[in-house]
C-alpha cells in the first residue's frame with residue numbers, strides 16, 4: 001500500500017528510486033483551456049500552482065503532470081514548471097509515452113464513487129476546468145471520451161457525500177488534496193472531504 005510505503009522510506013536516499021516508479025501520476029488535463037475567459041484562465045493557473053504546493057506535501061513534484069500546456073498557460077503559471085511534469089501535447093500522447101493504458105478520471109457526472117479498488121491505476125485525471133458561468137457543463141466526461149477514442153481504458157469516478165456531489169468542493173487543488181488523502185493516506189472519502197472543507 002502506498003501509504004505504508006511512503007512512511008517506511010521517508011528520509012531514505014532510496015525514496016526517489018523505488019517509490020516514484022510505483023507511484024501514479026496525478027494529471028491536470030488542460031484540454032478545455034480555450035473554453036475559459038481571461039479571468040477563468042487566471043483561476044485555472046492559480047489552482048494549478050496551488051496543486052503544486054499540495055503534491056509536494058504528500059508526494060513528489062514530478063508526480064503532478066499537466067497536459068495540453070500552452071504558451072498562455074506558461075505565462076500565467078507562477079510556479080516552476082520544471083519541478084512538475086509539464087507536457088505540451090495531448091493527454092493520450094503523454095500516457096502512451098509513459099506506457100499507461102488505463103486511467104481513473106475524476107468526474108462529478110460519473111455513476112460510481114471512487115473507491116480503493118481504483119487506486120492501483122497508472123494515472124488519476126482531474127479536469128483543468130474552472131466554472132464561473134454555466135458554460136462548461138459536462139466538459140469532464142469529454143476528457144474521458146477523447147482518451148477512449150484512442151484506446152485508453154477510462155474509469156470514471158466521482159467524489160460524493162453519500163451519493164451526492166453537492167457539498168463537495170470542486171476546485172482543482174482541493175480535488176487533488178482529497179484524492180491524495182484517500183490514495184496516499186488511506187483515509188475514507190467522508191473524512192477526506194471534511195478535512196479539505
Ligand code: SAM
Nearest residue numbers: 106107108126127136137138139140158159170
Ligand atoms: N464543469 C465541469 C463539468 O461539468 O464536468 C466540472 C469542472 S470542476 C470545477 C473541475 C474538475 O474537478 C473536474 O473536471 C473533475 O475532474 C474534478 N471534480 C470536481 N468535482 C468532482 C467530484 N465531485 N467528483 C469527482 N471529480 C470532481
